[in-house]
Amino acid sequence: MPRRKWMVAAVVLAGVMSLAPVVSAHNQQPAGRVTQKTQQRAALFPVTLKDDAGHTVTVRKMPHHIASVTEGTDEILSALVPKQDIALVTTAASDPAYSNVVSWAKGLPAIAEADAERILAVHPDLVLLASYTKPGVVDQIEQTGVPAYEFANFNSIADIERNIQVVGKLTGHEDKASAVVARMNNLLAQIARAVQQVSKGKPKPRVLDYSSWGYVAGAGTTVDDIITHAGAVNAAAGIKGWQKVTEEEIVKLNPDVIIVSSDEKGFVAKLLNDDALSGVRAIAHGRVYYIKSADLSSVSQYIVDGVRDVAHRLYPAAKLPQPW
Incomplete structure (x- = not known):
């Protein structure tokens, strides 16, 4: 079934190779300079934006008690704001099957x-919040005067980068958001170069993301973007969104590679021993691979690790950058 990352619940600037040094350097500044930076952030407010549900949202003061009700924003916030400014996250943030910030989420x-x-x-x-949140919940929150921003667009890497920038604006951390996006683009460029070096003159493999529920990831999904950025072609590109398909349709798609989320234990073995699929190239050549579910389903900066994971399976000789 479709990934539930939100529901369960370019070239980087010289020297910016990871977010950790950015945060570390900030934390080591003398108290006076930290106060000055805090004042500069506070001066950015009020901030008024129109959210993805069409509501005008105004954050009058720099927030220090942020409630995140989507796992995507859990992960984005982990890179942007001090932990003490987080008042609430989703329970999924502590589930290693779906979260890349388990350690960070402890105690929240x-x-x-x-x-x-x-x-x-x-x-x-x-x-x-996410735009599928029950309207009554959003109305109750808004009636108290608390600003509530609903996200709806998270179907591509570009959407995710835009969401990171939005969270940066809402929290007063636009500079950190820009650094995260720059790092994402830098890592994606490194992956693309590494793949190109080992795949020159070779046709791109046709990759199918397939779940035990019978769903495939078609065009307009984050997984479609992951496959493309990993140097492959989505075998289900002719299908829109997440769609359930029959085994007969899998045979017709005839992918070179099938990828499966790592939280579906035993599904790879089932596919490899399915007589109805034995003629599919991926099955015949044993090219059915698990991909770490927290990366493959990511709708945060960690989607870059999903691209890296898939590229590693397709091009094991490529010298890929380290995970996020």
């Missing part, structure tokens, strides 16, 4: 699904 209050009373109980000054 968590919620399994959007519930206005529980969200308001942590006294947030900014709430980050």
Whole structure:
């Protein structure tokens, strides 16, 4: 079934090779300089943006009690704001099958699904939601005067980069958001160069993302973007979005490679021993691979690791950059 990352719940500037040094350097500044930086961030407010649901959202003061009700924003916030400014995250943030920030999320209050009373109980000054959140929940939050921003677009790497920039604006950390996006683009460029070096003159493999539920990732999905950036062609590119298909359709698609989320234990063995699929090139040549589920389903900066994971399976000789 479709990835649930939000639901369970370019060239970088010289010297910027990871976010860690950026954050570390900031934390080591003398107290006076930190205060000055904080004042500069505070001066950016009020901030008014139109969210993906069409609502005008105004954050009057720099937020220091942020409630995140999507795992995507959990992961984005982990790279942008001090942990003490987080009032709430999703329970998925602590699940290694879906989260890349398990260690960071330890000790933070968590919620399994959007519930206005529980969200308001942590006294947030900014709430980050997904547009599928029940309207009643959003209305209850907005009636209290707490700004609530709904995200709806997370179907591509470009969407994710835009969402990172939005979170940066809403929290007063636009500079860090820009650094994260720059690093993403730098890593993607490194992956592209590494793949090109080992694949010159060779046709791009046709890759199919397939789940035990019978769904494939078609055009307009983050996985489609992952496959493309990994130097391959999505075998299901003719299908729109997440669609359930029959085994007969898998035979017709005849991918060179099949990728499966690592949280689906045993599915690879099942595919490799399925007589109905024995003629599919990926099955016949044993090219069915697990990809780390937290990376493959990511709708945060960690989607770059999904690209790297797939590229590593397709081009094991490529000298790829280190994971995020």
